[in-house]
Amino acid sequence: MFDKYSKWIETHRERLINISDKIWGYAEIGLEEEKSSALLISELEQEGFIVEKGVAAMPTAFYASYGEGKPVIAILGEYDALPGLSQDSTPDRKPLEEGAPGHGCGHNLLGVGALGGVFAVKQAIDDNEVSGTIRYYGCPAEESFNAKGYMVNAGLFEDVDISLTWHPGFLNxxxxxxxxSVNSVIFKFHGKTAHAAGDPQNGRSALDAVELMNIGANYMREHMISEARIHYVITNGGKAPNIVPDEAEVWYFVRAPKRHQVENLYERLKKIAQGAALMTETELEIDFLSGTFNTEYNKVVQDVVNKKLNEIGAPKFNAADKKFAKELLKNVPSDTIEGYLNLVPPDLMDLAKAVLSQPLNKIIIPPLGEGKTLPGSTDVADVSWVTPLAEFLIACEVMGSPGHSWQNVATSGMSIGHKGMLTAAKILTLSALEFMKNPKLVDKAWKQFKKDRKESQYRSPFPEGLQPPFHRLKN
Ligand SMILES: [Zn+2]
Ligand SMILES: [Zn+2]
Structure with missing residues (x-):
């Protein structure tokens, strides 16, 4: 019924690819996405969207609406890059600028796929085929600081009926x-400096506190659920061995499948930090950077999206794409694939093996890993707790390509990524139109949502009054 709107994406492919390539080239990291967000905003304004800029105290966060009334359908966009991954769109390692950021998570595609989606829905509103509001959420800093959590906190999703999003991957x-679910927190210790050899008795080492805290945390590992993950890096360990460090800090991630499990582990970790401060006569300061929930998808929205996914089908890669993929595959370790095979039920094993042995995924596969938790975190989770939401993956990478890699930067800037992005835009369009055409589906999604939230509800993972962590940015 809405074929002409998926065709709209095809007719406007050059424009969308051009925007995506520009954002790929800007490659700005979280909360610094000035050019990327400005480009998206100007494109949205050209199409007549009303844009609220600098929302939730973040200059690069925005949302853009078109149409009026209910339902309000949100499509989430991201556009932040990752540090150190600069790479040309070539199958061999070739940084465009040594050490500079790159789109190793394909958020240039994610953001512009979403843009194509809202533009095509706008056409349907203009044609009076559907009514309601289509909204693009410009969500910065997915990789680092749970910007979506701040946007949820600011009440920006309060009138949203359905949220849709996607992510580039190597499967469809x-x-x-x-x-x-995760907490990202810096533990900072303040001690007293002294000449490390001359008057060590006058020093109180902040680095000692960091080390003792890490030892405590490593002992705690023995007594936590096996699905939990704790990792840290020492972000300041002092200046020189002959100066007792009066300042030191360590950055922790505490992760677990459920929010309450993270909170429990985090409380225990805080006690360990306090203990380390007590042992070393230093002062502890906690800098809470961000926290997210675990993702909880809505079955009703998932069913609609899955139907559209199968209707549109996989991206159509050509011989040149395949050739590029084969070259790039020489640089891809094989163990990601093995991890996926663990998720495959026995009746799908033959299909899975056939798909995973191809350089590119050319069909839509049944969803893998129902009931399991991905060993990573995303701030899409926080939106999934306040609106019915579904997410899908489209092949924009070569088979088994590791997350956050230069290999993904390469495909995000050439035709493999472009084709995936346009496919995603079509699926987002058709899914949004389905909900706009059929308000009963929206009611059904909300019924399911209320049922799912009966036992546990969303509470912001941030301490009261927390501001986005601009103080942690390097520039
Ligand atoms: Zn990522
Ligand atoms: Zn990502």
């Missing part, structure tokens, strides 16, 4: 796996 499927 509905995403059914949850993601880990």
């Amino acid at each position: 499927m509905l995403n059914v796996m949850s993601a880990l």
Whole structure:
């Protein structure tokens, strides 16, 4: 029924690819996405969208609406890059600028796929085929600081009926796996400096506190659920061995499948930090950077999206794409694939093996990993707790390509990524139109949502009054 709107994406492919390539080239990291967000905003304004800029105290966060009244359908966009991954769109390692950021998670595609989606829905509103509001959420800093959590906190999703999103991957499927809830926190210790050899008795080492805290945390590992993950890096360990460090800090991630499990582990970790401060006569300061929930998808929205996914089908890669993929595959380790095979039920094993042995995924596969949790975290989770939401994956990468890699930067800037992005835009369009045409489906999704939230509800993972962590940015 809405074929002409998926065709709209095809007719406007050059324009969308051009925007995506520009954002790929800007490659700006979280909360610094000035050019990327400005480009998206100007494109949205050209199409007549009303844009609210600098929302939730973040200059690069925005949302853009078109149409009026209910339902309000949100499509989520991201556009932040990752540090150090600069790479040309070539199958061999070739940084465009040594050490500079790159789109290793394909968020240039994610953001512009979503843009194509809202533009095509706008056409349907203009044609009076559907009524309601289509909204693009410009969500910065997915990789680092749970910007979506701040946007949820600011009440920006309060009138949203349905949320849709996607992510570039190496498979084409509905995403059914949850993601880990996380707290990202810096523990900073303040001690007293002294000449390390001359008057060590006058020093109180902040680095000692960091080390003792890490030892405590490593002992705690023995007594936590096996699905939990704790990792840290020392972000300041002092200046020189002959100066007792009066300042030191360590950055922790605490992750677990459920929010309450993270909170429990985090409380225990805080006690360990306090203990380390007590042992070393230093002062502890906690800098809470961000936290997210685990993802909870809505079955009703998932069903609609899965139908559209199968209707549109996989991206159509050509011989040149395949050639590029084969070259790039020489640089891809094989163990990601093995991890996926663990998720495959026995009746799908033959199909899975056939798909995973190809350089590119050319069919839509049944969702893998139902009931399981992805060993990573995303701030899409927080939106999934306040609106009915579904997410799908489209092949924009070569088979088994590791996440956050230069290999993904390469495909995000050439025709493999472009084709995936346009496919995603069509699926987002058709899914949004389905909900706009059929308000009963929206009611059904909300009934399911209320049922799912009966036992546990969303509470912001941030301490009261927390501001986005601009103080942690390097520039
Ligand atoms: Zn990522
Ligand atoms: Zn990502």
